[in-house]
Amino acid sequence: MNFIELNGIKLSRLIFGTGDLRKLNGTELLDQFVHAGGTTIDTAHQYNTAERILGTWIKENGHRDKLVIMTKGAHHDDGRPGPRVDAPSIRKDLFESLERLNTDYVDLYALHRDEPGVPVGPVMEELNLHLAEGRIKAIGASNWTYKRIQEANDYASSHGLTGFTFSSVNLALAAAKEPRWAGCVSADEETAAWHTRNQMPLLAWSAQAGGFFSGRFSPEDHSNADMVRVYYNEANWERYARAAKLAEAKGVSAMQIALGFVLNRSFPTCAVIGPRQHQELEESLQAMELALTEGELAWLNLEQEALAG
Template identity: 70%
Template sequence: MEHLTINGVTLSRLLMGTGDISKFNGMEMLDVFAAAGGTTIDTAHQYRRAELTIGEWMAARGNRSRMVIMTKGAHHDDGSPGARVNAEAIRKDLYESLERLQTDYIDLYALHRDEPGTPVGPIMEELNRHLAEGRVRAIGASNWTYLRIQEANDYARANGLKGFMFSSTNLALATANEPRWVGCESADVATCQWHESNGLPLLSWSAQAGGFFTGLFSPEDRSNADMVRVYYNEDNWRRYERARALAARKGVSAMQIALSFVLNRSFPTGAIIGPRTEGELMDSVEAMGIELTAQELEWLDLKREELSA
């Protein structure tokens, strides 16, 4: 299992997503993930059942010190109505997450959504208070544009505070037609160039594009309305065919190629995965060993027409 480090926190580059933990035996899958060398679990205050399950699992296994927890708060649709990217909501969600997770610190804490136009100063001051007091070890932004992250980090730098240390947006081989969920952000070319310029880690959700590269979907099959809405377009089907061709050349699957597209970037990345079976998990672990050249990345992403033999 490969790792990266964020503000002194060493995490596995594969993160176990838990948004759908209620759909399978969550503790069993967490056991399999840990046995495979995974250390990092992604959850959120909004995923109440998931946080409770993770807390119960860590207490039962006695492994809190070995695990890295990433949770998120201040979602716009989580509890109280109205604006929620503010100090009060951050504080409320963080304390409730700590209680559910049965821990006194969060390794990676991210704001789940942004509210563009909200002043960044009070937000960064609140997050820094929790950093200083040890309740969180690293702070990040989920579904913030790179321009807003830069704005927040500029404020932090000018005021002797620590800025965002990671971002969590969607980054995948299949590009989204529109946000999968309201308020979500995907990493476009400008975003990736910004990450390349400063080395800020990107922890991608839906790194495998909801299973687009599994072979379970086709242009003719439009039964899954969400997949059609978000991922069905001509360029993505071309990316799918190229992923299949490169997978055949390397003796792996198209899904593994899609995941390695995220992991083989010129800036630090992690991938949040949502395996339903041990086999799916191990396929993702094996994908970490696939190396893609810059030429292969460009070819997969339709940036070049030919791929050298």
């Protein structure tokens, strides 16, 4: 297992996503992930059932000290209607998540969505309160633009507070045509350049683009409306073709090439994965060792026509 460090916290570069945990057959894949050296698990207050399953698994196995738990809160569609990026919602969601997870702290806490019109000051004040009281070890933003993160961190810096130390947005070889879910943010070229300048870790959700590179989809198959809506276009099918070609040359799968695209960046990255089978998890573990050059990354992303060498 490979790792990055964030605020003194050691994160496995593969992060086990629990959004679909309730659909899996028990927690066998979590056991496999930990056995392989994985430490970091992503969940959210909105994933109510998943948090409870995870909390029971942690308690039964005594894994808490070995794990890095990231949960998220203040989603705009979780609990009371309307904007929820505010101190009362953050506090409510955090305490409920801690209870479900059978722990008195989370390593990473992220705001699940943004409300762009909400002032950042009260939000950062509230998050810093929980940092000071030990309920959170590091704070970040999920589905915030880099400009809003910078705004929040500028406020924190000018008021003697701790700012966001990580971002979690969508980053994948297949570029999303539109948000997969309401309020989601995908990393564009400007976002990647900002992360490179600041070296802020990006914890990429849907790093494998919902399985777009698995071979289960084709331009003629429109049976999955969400995949068609988000990923089906000429550019992404060309990315798929290039990933398959490079995979054949390297003796790996197109899915592993796609995951390598996320993990081989000019800034620190981790990839949130959602395996549903043991073999899918094993392939993701193997992909961590895959090295891709800048030229290969640019070619895969259609930034150049020829693959050098």
